[in-house]
Amino acid sequence: xxxxxxxFVSGTGxxxxxxxxxxxxxxxxxxxxxxxxxxxxxxxxxxLEHVPDGRVRAALNxxxxxxxxxxxxxxxxxxxxxxxxxxxxxxxxxxxxxxxNPLSVEKGRVTVNLPEAGSLAEEVQHLVPTARVxxxxxxxxxxxxxxxxxxxxxxxIVTGDDDEAKAAVMRLCGHVDGLRAIDGGGLYNTRFVExxxxxxxxxxxxxxAGTALRITGLPEGI
Amino acid sequence: xxxxxxxFVSGTGxxxxxxxxxxxxxxxxxxxxxxxxxxxxxxxxxxLEHVPDGRVRAALNxxxxxxxxxxxxxxxxxxxxxxxxxxxxxxxxxxxxxxxNPLSVEKGRVTVNLPEAGSLAEEVQHLVPTARVxxxxxxxxxxxxxxxxxxxxxxxIVTGDDDEAKAAVMRLCGHVDGLRAIDGGGLYNTRFVExxxxxxxxxxxxxxAGTALRITGLPEGI
Numbered sequence: 001x002x003x004x005x006x007x008f009v010s011g012t013g014x015x016x017x018x019x020x021x022x023x024x025x026x027x028x029x030x031x032x033x034x035x036x037x038x039x040x041x042x043x044x045x046x047x048l049e050h051v052p053d054g055r056v057r058a059a060l061n062x063x064x065x066x067x068x069x070x071x072x073x074x075x076x077x078x079x080x081x082x083x084x085x086x087x088x089x090x091x092x093x094x095x096x097x098x099x100x101n102p103l104s105v106e107k108g109r110v111t112v113n114l115p116e117a118g119s120l121a122e123e124v125q126h127l128v129p130t131a132r133v134x135x136x137x138x139x140x141x142x143x144x145x146x147x148x149x150x151x152x153x154x155x156x157i158v159t160g161d162d163d164e165a166k167a168a169v170m171r172l173c174g175h176v177d178g179l180r181a182i183d184g185g186g187l188y189n190t191r192f193v194e195x196x197x198x199x200x201x202x203x204x205x206x207x208x209a210g211t212a213l214r215i216t217g218l219p220e221g222i
Numbered sequence: 223x224x225x226x227x228x229x230f231v232s233g234t235g236x237x238x239x240x241x242x243x244x245x246x247x248x249x250x251x252x253x254x255x256x257x258x259x260x261x262x263x264x265x266x267x268x269x270l271e272h273v274p275d276g277r278v279r280a281a282l283n284x285x286x287x288x289x290x291x292x293x294x295x296x297x298x299x300x301x302x303x304x305x306x307x308x309x310x311x312x313x314x315x316x317x318x319x320x321x322x323n324p325l326s327v328e329k330g331r332v333t334v335n336l337p338e339a340g341s342l343a344e345e346v347q348h349l350v351p352t353a354r355v356x357x358x359x360x361x362x363x364x365x366x367x368x369x370x371x372x373x374x375x376x377x378x379i380v381t382g383d384d385d386e387a388k389a390a391v392m393r394l395c396g397h398v399d400g401l402r403a404i405d406g407g408g409l410y411n412t413r414f415v416e417x418x419x420x421x422x423x424x425x426x427x428x429x430x431a432g433t434a435l436r437i438t439g440l441p442e443g444i
Contacts, residue, residue, distance in 0.1 A: 110407070112414065153438065157421060185332070185424030192334065192421050195414035199379060200437070202407030209440050215425060216375065217433040 007031035007068025010075035012043040018145025024054030026175035033064025065090035095165040099137035101197040110198040119191035132165035135190035151178025154212035159190045229253035229290025232297035234265040240367025243269045246276030248397035255286025287312035317387040321359035323419040332420040341413035354387035357412035373400025376434035381412045
C-alpha cells in the first residue's frame with residue numbers, strides 16, 4: 001500500500017482504465033471520474049474484474065479531481081482545456097498530470113497543433129496557476145495502457161517546475177511494470193516531448209511497428 | 223569503396239572533422255570545406271593522421287558544396303542561414319544534410335529558438351528550394367563525433383521529403399560504427415527532433431550523463 005490516492009478526470013477511456021487498473025494492482029487507491037457516474041461505475045467494475053482486491057471508487061469528475069493526491073487528465077486532448085476549466089477549482093494546489101499530445105492523424109500524416117501556451121501541459125498551468133502540473137506518459141501509445149498482461153516497456157520523460165510534484169509522479173511511474181521515469185527538466189520542455197511524439201507515430205507508420213523510447217547512457221539504477 | 227563523395231561546408235569543427243574521418247575510414251571520398259583553404263588543409267591533415275589511406279580533399283566551401291554527392295552543413299547553427307546563402311547556388315539540386323539544433327544553454331537551462339521556417343532544416347529548404355534537404359544526426363552530441371576510437375551508440379532519426387535523398391543519407395549513416403538510422407518521416411518532423419534535443423540535453427544536465435536515444439519495438443534488421 002502506497003498511501004497515494006490517484007484519480008482520473010474523465011478516466012473511462014483506455015488510458016484512464018489501463019492506468020487505474022495498473023495503479024490499483026500496485027496497491028494504490030484509485031478514483032475514476034466521469035461526467036456521468038454510471039460510466040465511472042462501469043469503468044470501476046472493469047478494473048475490479050482484473051484487480052478483485054483493488055481499492056477503486058467511481059466518482060463525478062469534480063469529486064475525482066478534489067480527492068486525488070495525484071490527478072490524471074485522461075480526456076481526449078481536444079477537450080482537455082474545456083474539461084480542466086470545469087474542474088479548475090478542484091485542481092487548485094493539486095499535482096496534476098498532463099499526458100495528452102495535440103496530434104492529428106490524417107491519411108498517414110501526423111500534424112501537431114501545440115496550443116498557444118506551448119504545450120497542453122503548460123496550458124493546464126495557465127488555466128490553474130496554483131496546480132503543480134507535471135508532464136508524463138506522453139510517449140506511451142494509448143493502446144498499451146489497457147493491455148494489463150503486458151508490461152509497458154518504455155521510458156517516459158517527466159517534466160515539471162515543481163520538483164516535489166515531479167518526484168511524486170516519477171515514484172508513481174515506478175508502479176507501472178516495465179516503465180522507467182526520466183527527469184526531463186522543467187514544464188517548458190513538455191512542448192518538445194509532445195511534439196516528438198509525432199515523430200514516434202511517423203516511425204510507427206513507416207515501419208508498421210509499435211515503438212517505444214529508451215534513453216541510453218544514464219547511470220545505473222535510474 | 224562506396225562511390226559516394228561526402229562533403230562538408232565549414233567542416234573544420236568537431237562534427238565535420240569527426241564525420242569526415244569516420245566516412246573516410248569507411249572508404250567514402252571526403253571533401254572538407256572551409257572559408258579559408260589553410261584551415262581545410264589542417265583538418266584534412268588531422269583526418270589523414272587517423273586514416274592514412276583516406277581519400278580526403280581540402281577545399282573552399284563553395285567547391286566543397288558543389289563537389290559532394292551528399293553535402294553536410296557543419297557550421298555553428300547561429301551562422302547556418304548566412305553560410306547557406308553564400309553557397310546556395312552550389313547547393314541547388316544537392317542532397318544537403320542539416321544536423322544542427324537551434325539551442326542555447328545558459329546557467330544549465332536549455333532554450334530553443336526554432337526559426338520561422340519551423341526548423342533549421344526547413345530553413346535550408348526555403349533558402350535553396352531545389353536542394354534535397356535531409357535532417358539527421360541531431361541527437362548525437364557534437365563531442366562524440368571526433369572520438370574516433372568509440373562507436374556512436376545511438377539511433378538517429380532521419381527526416382526529409384525526398385525519399386531517395388533520405389535513403390541515401392540513411393545508407394551513409396550505416397558507415398558510422400554503432401549508429402542506426404531510422405526513417406522519421408517528412409522534413410516537417412525535423413522541428414520536433416531539433417526541439418527534442420533540448421530535452422536530451424536537460425537529461426544530460428540532470429543526470430550528469432551523455433545520453434543517447436534508442437527507439438525500441440522496431441522490426442529486426444532495421
